[in-house]
Amino acid sequence: MSGYTVAPLQQDLFAVLIPWLVSITGLPQANVQQGLQNRNPMPQAAPGFVIATVTGMRRLRTNIDTWGTSGDPSSIQHEMGTEVRIQVDFYGASSQDWAAAFATLWRDDSGCIALAGPYEGYTGVVPICQPLHADEPRMMPFEDTEDQYEQRWTVDAILQYNPVTSDPMQFADALSVDLINVDETYPP
Numbered sequence: 001m002s003g004y005t006v007a008p009l010q011q012d013l014f015a016v017l018i019p020w021l022v023s024i025t026g027l028p029q030a031n032v033q034q035g036l037q038n039r040n041p042m043p044q045a046a047p048g049f050v051i052a053t054v055t056g057m058r059r060l061r062t063n064i065d066t067w068g069t070s071g072d073p074s075s076i077q078h079e080m081g082t083e084v085r086i087q088v089d090f091y092g093a094s095s096q097d098w099a100a101a102f103a104t105l106w107r108d109d110s111g112c113i114a115l116a117g118p119y120e121g122y123t124g125v126v127p128i129c130q131p132l133h134a135d136e137p138r139m140m141p142f143e144d145t146e147d148q149y150e151q152r153w154t155v156d157a158i159l160q161y162n163p164v165t166s167d168p169m170q171f172a173d174a175l176s177v178d179l180i181n182v183d184e185t186y187p188p
Helices: 010-025 095-106 109-115
Strands: 005-007 032-034 049-059 064-067 075-079 082-091 129-134 152-161 164-168
Touching: 010 032, 010 049, 010 082, 010 095, 010 109, 010 129, 082 095, 095 109, 095 129, 095 152, 109 129
Parallel strands: 032 049
Antiparallel strands: 005 164, 049 082, 064 075, 075 164, 082 152, 129 152
C-alpha cells in the first residue's frame, strides 16, 4: 500500500501559466519565472521579465469524495475546490502593456482556453485550472541593487483548481472461508 498522493500539484499550475505568459509578452522562456526561487538571480532587465508567485489559497467548497476512480478499489479520492491567488509582476519598459494585456485576457475566453491545456507532462482529461477574476493592474515601483527604480506592474490573478488527494485504504474484495474442527486442530 502506497502513501498519500496529490494531483495536480501546484507546480502543474505554473506548467500551464508560464507558457501562456511567454506567449502574451513575447519574452524568452528564461525571462518568465515562478517566484520565490532561492539562489536564482532576477533575469536581466532588458527587454523585461515576469515573475509569478502564489500569495494565497482559499477553500471554495466541501470536499468531494469518490471511491476507486483510478481503477483501484483500495483508495478514496478527496477533491478540494481551491481558489489560488497568484501575483504576476511585470518588469521593464513594456510592463504596463503586458500587465494590461494579461488582465484583459485573464477575464476573457482566451484565458480559459489557454489554461485548459493540454501541456507537456499532463495526461488528465480535465483542465488543471481555470481563471476566476483578476484585480486591475497597478504600478509598484521596484528599487534594484543599484538604487535605481525599475518599472514594475502587478496583477493579482485568481484561479480555481481542484487538487485530489488519494488516500490508501485497506480493502477486501474476496474472502476465503474454510470449516475446521477446533477440537482436532487446537486440542484442549
